Amino acid sequence: xxxxxxxxxxxxxxxxxxxxxxxxxxxxxxxxxxxxxxxxxxxxxxxxxxxxxxxxxxxxxxxxxxxxxxxxxxxxxxxxxxxxxxxxxxxxxxxxxxxxxxxxxxxxxxxxxxxxxxxxxxxxxxxxxxxxxxxxxxxxxxxxxxxxxxxxxxxxxxxxxxxxxxxxxxxxxxxxxxxxxxxxxxxxxxxxxxxxxxxxxxxxxxxxxxxxxxxxxxxxxxxxxxxxxxxxxxxxxxxxxxxxxxxxxxxxxxxxxxxxxxxxxxxxxxxxxxxxxxxxxxxxxxxxxxxxxxxxxxxxxxxxxxxxxxxxxxxxxxxxxxxxxxxxxxxxxxxxxxxxxxxxxxxxxxxxxxxxxxxxx
Amino acid sequence: xxxxxxxxxxxxxxxxxxxxxxxxxxxxxxxxxxxxxxxxxxxxxxxxxxxxxxxxxxxxxxxxxxxxxxxxxxxxxxxxxxxxxxxxxxxxxxxxxxxxxxxxxxxxxxxxxxxxxxxxxxxxxxxxxxxxxxxxxxxxxxxxxxxxxxxxxxxxxxxxxxxxxxxxxxxxxxxxxxxxxxxxxxxxxxxxxxxxxxxxxxxxxxxxxxxxxxxxxxxxxxxxxxxxxxxxxxxxxxxxxxxxxxxxxxxxxxxxxxxxxxxxxxxxxxxxxxxxxxxxxxxxxxxxxxxxxxxxxxxxxxxxxxxxxxxxxxxxxxxxxxxxxxxxxxxxxxxxxxxxxxxxxxxxxxxxxxxxxxxxxxxxxxxxxxxxxxxxxxxxxxxxxxxxxxxxxxxxxxxxxxxxxxxxxxxxxxxxxxxxxxxxxxxxxxxxxxxxxxxxxxxxxxxxxxxxxxxxxxxxxxxxxxxxxxxxxxxxxxxxxxxxxxxxxxxxxxxxxxxxxxxxxxxxxxxxxxxxxxxxxxxxxxxxxxxxxxxxxxxxxxxxxxxxxxxxxxxxxxxxxxxxxxxxxxxxxxxxxxxxxxxxxxxxxxxxxxxxxxxxxxxxxxxxxxxxxxxxxx
Numbered sequence: 001x002x003x004x005x006x007x008x009x010x011x012x013x014x015x016x017x018x019x020x021x022x023x024x025x026x027x028x029x030x031x032x033x034x035x036x037x038x039x040x041x042x043x044x045x046x047x048x049x050x051x052x053x054x055x056x057x058x059x060x061x062x063x064x065x066x067x068x069x070x071x072x073x074x075x076x077x078x079x080x081x082x083x084x085x086x087x088x089x090x091x092x093x094x095x096x097x098x099x100x101x102x103x104x105x106x107x108x109x110x111x112x113x114x115x116x117x118x119x120x121x122x123x124x125x126x127x128x129x130x131x132x133x134x135x136x137x138x139x140x141x142x143x144x145x146x147x148x149x150x151x152x153x154x155x156x157x158x159x160x161x162x163x164x165x166x167x168x169x170x171x172x173x174x175x176x177x178x179x180x181x182x183x184x185x186x187x188x189x190x191x192x193x194x195x196x197x198x199x200x201x202x203x204x205x206x207x208x209x210x211x212x213x214x215x216x217x218x219x220x221x222x223x224x225x226x227x228x229x230x231x232x233x234x235x236x237x238x239x240x241x242x243x244x245x246x247x248x249x250x251x252x253x254x255x256x257x258x259x260x261x262x263x264x265x266x267x268x269x270x271x272x273x274x275x276x277x278x279x280x281x282x283x284x285x286x287x288x289x290x291x292x293x294x295x296x297x298x299x300x301x302x303x304x305x306x307x308x309x310x311x312x313x314x315x316x317x318x319x320x321x322x323x324x325x326x327x328x329x330x331x332x333x334x335x336x337x338x339x340x341x342x343x344x345x346x347x348x349x350x351x352x353x354x355x356x357x358x359x360x361x
Numbered sequence: 362x363x364x365x366x367x368x369x370x371x372x373x374x375x376x377x378x379x380x381x382x383x384x385x386x387x388x389x390x391x392x393x394x395x396x397x398x399x400x401x402x403x404x405x406x407x408x409x410x411x412x413x414x415x416x417x418x419x420x421x422x423x424x425x426x427x428x429x430x431x432x433x434x435x436x437x438x439x440x441x442x443x444x445x446x447x448x449x450x451x452x453x454x455x456x457x458x459x460x461x462x463x464x465x466x467x468x469x470x471x472x473x474x475x476x477x478x479x480x481x482x483x484x485x486x487x488x489x490x491x492x493x494x495x496x497x498x499x500x501x502x503x504x505x506x507x508x509x510x511x512x513x514x515x516x517x518x519x520x521x522x523x524x525x526x527x528x529x530x531x532x533x534x535x536x537x538x539x540x541x542x543x544x545x546x547x548x549x550x551x552x553x554x555x556x557x558x559x560x561x562x563x564x565x566x567x568x569x570x571x572x573x574x575x576x577x578x579x580x581x582x583x584x585x586x587x588x589x590x591x592x593x594x595x596x597x598x599x600x601x602x603x604x605x606x607x608x609x610x611x612x613x614x615x616x617x618x619x620x621x622x623x624x625x626x627x628x629x630x631x632x633x634x635x636x637x638x639x640x641x642x643x644x645x646x647x648x649x650x651x652x653x654x655x656x657x658x659x660x661x662x663x664x665x666x667x668x669x670x671x672x673x674x675x676x677x678x679x680x681x682x683x684x685x686x687x688x689x690x691x692x693x694x695x696x697x698x699x700x701x702x703x704x705x706x707x708x709x710x711x712x713x714x715x716x717x718x719x720x721x722x723x724x725x726x727x728x729x730x731x732x733x734x735x736x737x738x739x740x741x742x743x744x745x746x747x748x749x750x751x752x753x754x755x756x757x758x759x760x761x762x763x764x765x766x767x768x769x770x771x772x773x774x775x776x777x778x779x780x781x782x783x784x785x786x787x788x789x790x791x792x793x794x795x796x797x798x799x800x801x802x803x804x805x806x807x808x809x810x811x812x813x814x815x816x817x818x819x820x821x822x823x824x825x826x827x828x829x830x831x832x833x834x835x836x837x838x839x840x841x842x843x844x845x846x847x848x849x850x851x852x853x854x855x856x857x858x859x860x861x862x863x864x865x866x867x868x869x870x871x872x873x874x875x876x877x878x879x880x881x882x883x884x885x886x887x888x889x890x891x892x893x894x895x896x897x898x899x900x901x902x903x904x905x906x907x908x909x910x911x912x913x914x915x916x917x918x919x920x921x922x923x924x925x926x927x928x929x930x931x932x933x934x935x936x937x938x939x940x941x942x943x944x945x946x947x948x949x950x951x952x953x954x955x956x957x958x959x960x961x962x963x964x965x966x967x968x969x970x971x972x973x974x975x976x977x978x979x
Contacts, residue, residue: 035590134402178408231445233430234438247446251591271431275424282420289413293406305409312416319423323430 010066011357014287018335018350021280022055025336025343031244032264033257033338047257047338054340058347065351066358070303073352077121077128081149084121087114088156095160102160113341115157115164120345122153122168123175123306124352130179131298137180143189146176163329167313174309175302178292214327226324228253229263233323240270257338259330262322277336281315291357300356307353447586447602448593454580455543456564457609459557459571462651462848464855465618466548468557468571468663473544474526476517476537478508481592483536493517493537496529513593519562520544545571547663553621555693556614556655556793556846559666567666568691570612570846573792577850580609610850610858615651620644620963628658628937631955635942641694641825642955644963647833647925647934650842650863652791653963657694666691697795699822700938703908704759704948705832705923706818708878710768711756712835713779716874719770722881724752732762734813739765742907756881757889759905759949761817768816773807776815783869784841785823789830790864791844799823819908829936832923836879836902836931839870883928886953891922893953896961898971900928903956905948910941917941922952926960932969935959 026048033047040046065073087105091114095102104111129146136142150172158165177186202208209222217223217230232248235241246267249256256264266274288308295301311334318333320326332339334346430438459468476497483489490508494501497518507515521529523541530539545560558569565579566572583606587595628640644654661670669675670690675683692698714720730746731738741747741761747754755763768776780786780801788796800822802811814820823831826844834841843863850859870878882902885891891903903924910917920942925934937952937959945951 039592174412178405178412180408181402181404230430230434231438231442233427234435235442236431237435237439238432247588247590247596248442250596252445266427266431271427274427274431278420278424278427282417285413285416285420289409292409298402298405301405301409305412308409308416309412312412312420316416316419316423319420319427323423323426325423325426 009358009360010354011287011291011360014284014291014350014354014357017280017284017287018347021284021335022059022343022347024277024280026052026055027243028261028265028268028336029257029338031246031268032249032261035250036255036257039251050340051338051343054343055347058344061344062347062351062354065348066354068355069359070300070352070355073124073355074128074299077125080121081125081153084114084118084153085156087117088153088159090114092156092159111340113339115161116339116341116345118153118157119164119168119171119310120349120352122150123171123303123310123349126150126172126175127299127302127306130175131302134179134298137176138182140185143176143180143185146179147172161330163317163331166329167310167317167331170313171306171309175306178302178305179298210327214324217324225254225260226328229260229322230324232260232263232267236266236268236270236274238270238272240266240268240273243268259318259332259337260322261337262319262333265336266322278315278319281311281334285312285315288353291353291360294360295356296359296361300359304353304356307349310349446588448589448595450585450587452583452585452603452606453542453564454582454606455608456545456560456580457578457850458611459578460611460613460851460855461616461618461621462614462653463617464613467552467614467616467618468545468547470543471546472523473519473542474521474523474529475519475540475542476521476526476529477540478515478517479513479536479538479594480508480511480515481513481536481594483508483534485534489534489537492529492532492534496525497521514538549618549622550662550664551660552618552625552663553616553655554660554663554666555657555691556616556652557663559663569693569793570614573794574612574847578609578612581607583607611852613848613851613855613857614846615646615653615848616655616846617653619966621654621656623962624654624656624959625658625660627955627959628656631937631939631942631951632658635939635944635951637939637943638941639694640940640955641938642935642959643695643825643829644933644935644959645829645833645844647837647931648840648842650830650833650844650865651848652844652846653933655693655695655846657692661690693793693795694938694940695825696791696793697797697824699797699800699824700919700940701820701822701908701910702818702828703906703919703921704817705828705904705906705921705936707756707759707764707816708832708835708882708904708923709779709783709785710764710776710816710818711881712870712874712878713776713783714767714771715877716779716870717771717775720752720767722751722753722877726750726752726755726760726763726766728755728758728760728762732765732813734765734769735809737810737813739810739813753881753884756904757885759885759890764816765813768812769809773809773812774804776812777804777807783831783834784866785827785831789824789826789844791826792847792861796826797824799827818906825936825938828923829934832925832936833931833934834869836875836882836925836934838872838875839868841866841869879928879931882925886924886928890949891924891953893949894922894924894957894960896957896964899926899960899964899969900972901926901957901960902928902931903953905953907946907948918946920946920948920950920952922948922956924953924956924960926964927969927972933960933963933967 029051030048034044037046038044091102091105096104096106098104103113103115105114133142154165154168157168213220213223217226228248232253246264248267249264253260265277285308288304292301292304292308295304314331314334317331321328321331332342335343455470458466460466486508490501490505494504504517507517526539556569558571559567560571561567566575583604586602589595624642624644628642632640640658642656645652659670669686727749728741728747730744731740747758747760750758785799788798802821811820830844842865845863847861849857849861852858879902882904883900886894886901886903890905894901894903901924903922906921908919910919919938919940921938923936925931935956937955939952942951
């Protein structure tokens with residue numbers, strides 16, 4: 001619009017970090033998945049091919065999205081929100097089951113995970129909604145009103161994928177928090193949230209069992225995955241066994257290319273390698289933060305803040321689970337864990353943030 | 362971090378100006394358009410900073426957690442992971458050899474193969490089944506069952522000779538594993554079969570020395586530690602840990618290959634000639650208990666210990682019958698079975714009576730061919746009787762009434778005491794498994810009749826080794842030695858690593874009685890019933906025996922002869938026992954010549970020179 005004649009620069013650091021992460025992700029994925037690929041599909045590159053294809057689509061999408069002013073994408077916020085609900089319903093009705101969870105929609109040869117789309121949709125939708133009501137954000141009523149439209153999405157996604165629902169709620173809370181001028185309300189909300197979690201956990205004994213497994217993974221059969229992750233991490237030492245030399249990925253750690261991939265990074269690249277990866281994520285989050293604070297308007301700030309919230313929640317939860325710092329819950333590590341839908345939408349999200357960064361004066 | 366703060370603060374300052382002057386809302390017809398102009402206020406940026414700092418803090422905490430796990434806890438998890446990844450594969454230790462007193466190898470090892478299949482690596486189960494069943498001569502369905510069984514590894518056959526193993530290896534079938542291994546091998550097949558013993562499928566001793574000295578012979582198995590994936594498949598290119606096996610030690614035995622082989626030949630000859638059921642020959646050193654030869658003909662082939670030596674095909678028998686017959690075949694009659702010693706036992710009766718002083722050499726007796734004891738008429742072997750004779754003549758004639766008389770003089774109680782003092786109630790302690798004890802009346806059950814029959818070696822049973830050891834102690838000056846086969850463990854050069862010590866007990870009889878016995882028994886051979894054992898130039902002492910086995914009605918006999926040489930300083934004592942000979946069954950006629958023949962060869966072999974024969978008879 002009127003700012004279009006100003007010089008437009010992408011955030012180069014962000015692009016560089018994302019590209020490095022994507023490349024590291026693919027290398028680590030190949031290392032981690034080649035054994036499983038060979039065993040299950042007689043093709044060591046099975047997972048890499050699928051992930052590589054998704055990454056290509058994602059990068060393409062990222063470039064397109066970043067070239068368009070994010071205000072134009074805002075038009076899609078509400079339809080995107082409706083689509084997220086529709087897809088979540090669809091997956092409940094027609095979804096494919098894999099590993100006991102109904103999370104995938106198949107469209108011909110391409111399978112698609114609506115919950116990944118829902119995260120981006122919620123960020124965009126809520127950013128628009130909140131920035132529209134920014135003046136009233138000080139009021140508690142507005143806070144609740146802002147959160148309300150998120151609940152159906154969270155509930156629908158949560159039916160099959162509790163962890164993603166928690167991420168969506170987390171993103172929403174961060175966005176509302178950022179938009180509100182007050183702090184005290186959030187302390188109350190935080191307390192209420194913890195109380196709710198406590199009741200929620202106590203309601204079902206299997207959730208409490210998770211806590212017990214978390215404390216002593218050795219003593220439970222279900223602690224197997226956690227324990228295998230710890231074996232991998234412990235085996236790494238300072239510099240690791242070297243890229244490709246993990247033993248735990250050879251069937252000991254089931255589905256090593258998924259949620260627990262970080263433990264294989266620890267085993268192969270050691271504390272140094274794992275630290276570098278965490279540092280890369282920290283730089284990524286820092287760039288989101290810089291873009292959010294410099295954004296020309298609240299919408300841009302909230303889009304960047306939402307992406308930041310998304311990235312940090314997912315990275316923190318994933319690493320916390322892998323290191324058995326919190327009870328086990330299935331959360332993937334962005335850009336690195338295997339998952340085509342995830343990488344596509346993550347890159348689209350980066351595209352949005354880049355679009356914001358372009359308008360920074 | 363300070364640089365970061367600077368950036369943030371500059372940003373905030375720059376924005377504040379702009380924010381305060383700007384209009385918040387610009388009207389627009391689209392509800393979404395309106396938000397475009399909402400400004401990014403200071404507090405928004407502060408809050409974003411709060412969120413970012415929280416994230417940075419938590420990520421730093423997680424790095425801390427990683428440091429803890431990967432540096433301080435690393436050892437614990439590494440150990441657990443290693444346990445999980447490493448598979449142990451055993452490397453069998455070579456079993457120790459058994460060598461004779463001159464170093465001749467009696468038991469050694471041969472390389473054999475174990476064929477197994479690894480289910481997950483098999484690519485063509487049909488081909489594998491076909492090749493293995495053909496090469497190994499196994500039933501195809503049996504092989505197929507193992508090939509198709511879902512297990513990490515299945516043994517198809519052990520103890521496959523190396524040639525077949527190499528042949529199977531050449532097929533290079535995925536999933537088929539040929540492991541080399543050792544198998545016990547006995548170069549002389551049947552030689553001393555029951556003494557040496559054989560080993561089972563896991564190379565463990567089953568009978569004989571092999572089981573007795575298992576701990577020395579078996580060695581310590583080594584291990585290969587390999588890293589495997591979760592399916593148990595070994596990873597290539599990962600260094601393997603290896604703990605080398607320690608081979609078993611070499612057992613040196615007192616047996617002499619040449620003597621043993623000669624005795625075996627002699628036993629087999631008489632076995633065939635007399636169509637006997639079995640022939641046992643035992644040669645030992647009466648001074649120290651070393652066994653030179655222990656033959657139990659017919660022997661069996663140690664390399665095929667599950668094939669009957671009677672020529673009966675195993676297939677014609679039920680499993681139970683086969684096992685029963687195998688157990689019989691594996692018995693060492695010299696040790697595991699008892700027999701009525703018969704007249705050879707007169708050596709012991711005579712010693713006891715001389716020691717007690719109830720008889721003098723020139724006491725005279727009358728033999729009418731029988732003695733009435735209580736209501737029984739107990740016959741002498743000479744139906745017409747020996748008439749009047751001295752004690753010396755009585756022993757030369759092996760006259761039963763003489764021994765009944767002196768036995769009755771001694772009395773049941775004293776006789777029983779001497780039994781104990783001579784060690785007949787104890788095991789000899791020979792280093793072979795399964796030694797049988799003496800079967801004897803209870804002290805209170807010994808009446809006159811029992812006593813009378815016991816004096817000439819009937820109505821109770823002892824083992825041949827017991828007879829040999831007891832007689833040894835009576836003629837060697839009264840020292841009861843522990844008979845033994847194993848001498849010690851030696852290294853590759855034949856030097857002793859460990860010498861075994863065996864107990865001896867002296868003073869069993871007085872030196873005087875012992876000397877008298879040597880004299881008496883020499884006269885038995887030179888002039889009496891044992892004259893068939895006489896060799897010109899050697900002084901040999903001995904005693905014959907012919908005893909009827911139980912039940913008496915079967916008319917089966919055991920002929921035996923115990924002899925020692927040289928009579929004045931016994932260096933070798935032999936016992937020949939012929940079970941159930943056909944035709945002539947007198948010990949003096951058939952058993953004594955066997956020992957004579959053996960001594961004729963063995964005495965020169967042992968370096969015992971011919972001397973002028975002693976003449977004891979006055």
